[in-house]
Structure formats: C-alpha cells, structure tokens
Amino acid sequence: MRTHFPGRRGRSRWRRLVVHLRLAVGADAGPLWRPVDRSRSRALLAAWLAMVVTAVGAGAAALLLYWSAQGDAARAAAKLHRVPAVVRTEPQQADLTASGAPAGGYRAQATWTYPAGHTVTDETAVPSTASPGSKVLVWVDDAGRAAAGPRSTSDIVATTGFIVLGGWAGVALACSVAYSVRRSRLQRRAEEEWQTDWAVVEPTWTGRAGGRNGSAD
Template sequence: MAGEIPQAQPPPAVPEPEPGPVPHPYLLLWRWRRNPLRRSSDRLAAWMSLGLVLAVLVAAPAAMFGVGDSAYRHYRSTAEDEARGRDQRPAVLTHDAPRHPEPGSEEAKKARYAAPVRFTGPDGVSRTGTTEVEPGLPTGSTVLVWVDDEGRITEPPLTAEQIRSRTMGWAILAFLGVVLTGLTAHAATGQVLHRRNLAQWDAAWANTAPRWSRHP
C-alpha cells in the first residue's frame, strides 16, 4: 500500500575487531637469542636485568622479615617499658564534657571530647590535666586516666594489636623500598647503556658519513 511506513529494521551487526597479534615468546627474549643485530650492550642489559630481578626476589623478603623482626622487638620492648612506668588512676571531671549533637547515635558512642580532670599523682600530690572522655559526662564524674611516673597524663601502653600493625607497616615499607631500589637501578643502568649506544652510533656515523657524502 502506498504511503505505508516500513517496519523498523535492526541495525547492521558490527563485526568485532580481530585481536592483535600476540608477541611470540622468542620476541620477548630477543636479547638472549643470537642474531646479527644484537649488540654487546643488549646482552649486558639482559644479564643486568636478570641479576636485578633475582636480587630483588631474594632481598625484598629478607628485608621485610629482618625489618619486621627488628620493629617487633623494638615495639614490644617499648610496650613493656610503658607498662612498667605507667598506671591507671581515677580522675574526677572538673567541668562538664561537651554533648554530642546526636545523642545515642553510633557516632556518639565512638566520639571522645577533651575535658579537664583532677587526679592524684604517684607522689600523692593532687594534679590537674586534660583527658579524652565520653560526651555528656557531668562535673564530678569519675574516669580512669593513664599517668606516667612523673604524674603526667599520657597514652596507655602499646597494645598487641598496635604492635602488630606498626610491625607490619615497617615490614611493608622495607619490601617496597627494595622493590623501588631495584626499579631505580634498572632504569639508571638502562639510561647509561642507552647513552653508550648513542655514543657508539655517533662514532660509527662519523666514520661512515664521509664515504656516503663523497661525490664520484
């Protein structure tokens, strides 16, 4: 029928792009294969790369465990010293603690506010200081504070979780430090060899150019 609107047709299928060629394993190891284009610097670069990879594979775990063990001993000794030189004492709030904007919320349960307190030091002398307390505590409330041997409010001794966390942090930093050092050494040696190749090409061209530019 004239004037009839044809039905919509689906768009033509777009052919999927063909995957690119996958490098042959031998192409990735061209520096190790004998060929007329391989230079001595290429072979040197291959050996240096292999040496750096092996060195990093050996040194990185060793550094991680060595530094981690030293850090663990250090923090464990620190925690023991802190436990011997610090103790908990009762303290009384001398001013109302600030109230949280959302009382009873999960955030309010975790929030802590600085408030002035009065406590008795190891020498028996009454002292004042500031410590973190729960929101909304009224004046006269009793809280526990950690006090050092000089009567100053301080942090509690390191916990086992804090010791593990700090030890793991230093171990990871040591591992990454060795890896970054290996990458830096690889880049530096590659740059040196590249400049050496450029110098050799310049010298070879200086000998070849006169013969190419000589007129018959």
C-alpha cells in the same frame, strides 16, 4: 582471529626469563644475540634481584622493628596504671592537627588517688561524653602523674609498616632509576653498534659495493 589460551602469557614470560638468564650467565641463546644484549639481560636481572633482596630485607626489618616496639611498649606498660578519677571540668578538645582533627581526643581536670594516700588533681585525657562529677578511668605512672596509655598493637603495626614500606619504596625507586639509566646507556650503545655494522653491510646489501648484489661489473 587470534586466540589467546589461558596460561600462554605466563609461559611466554617464563620463556623470556629463561632467555635472560641464559644470556646473563654467558650462554648462547641464539646467533643474533650481541654482547650488548647480554649486558641488558644482566642489568634487568640485577634490578629484579635487588628488588627481591630488598623486599626480603624489608620483611626482616619489619619483624625486628615490631618485636622491638612490642618490647618497649610492654616495658612502658609495666609502669602505667589504670585508676578511677572524678572529672572536675567540662572536657575540652585537645590541640588540633594540621588537618583540623583532634590531636589527643578530649582533656579535662580530674582528681584521682595514686599511690595510696596521694591525691592528684591534674589535666588528663577523658572521654568526650564525660561531665563534671562523673567517674572515669585514667592512666597514671608510678608516681601518680597523668600519662598517655600504652601503645596498642595496631599503632605499633601501623608505625612499623609506614617506616619499612617507606624505606623499601625509597630503595626500590633508586633501583628503578639506576636500571633506567643503565638501560638508556645500553640502548645508545646498541644503536651505535648497529650503525657501525650497517655501514659495513649496507653497501653489499644494496649492491653499492660493486654492481648488482655486490658483484663487479
């Protein structure tokens, strides 16, 4: 019965990686290795390197996008104000998304005063539990118009992650396809070289080159 020891599989993977590295840089890893094997190692390492570089780039892009979005959100929030308002109508569910979920929560007519002395009655987002006559807090801009609230950190993180992961997945897929195509071509090349070599060796190997074991009768 074959026994597997912890860590043996990991060491085997590292040994294979070392072999690929030696082949990729042109070092001789053994007498049976062929030029096509070196090309395979280089293609494999190039694919992995592209994936690593892309992952690092995606991480950097995520940070840049997040910081930029946070800056935009902070500038937008500086122009928004939370003011008290009186609800005038029953809250109605906002337009639905394709899945049937509320796209913007609930909305109702409400009245508020902002800036000082400027009274506005308009439709705005309200809690689903609001009722006519109840008081709620609403978001308005500098002119007193109803506005959406500032973006939350979780929303920024989710949007940034979706964009960055989508881009990284696209690049990773392109690298995977390119490597698969290259590997298939190298496999065909290896088979052609093997057939060519076998055509030379086979008569001697089988004894057809001249008598038994290749010797003349």
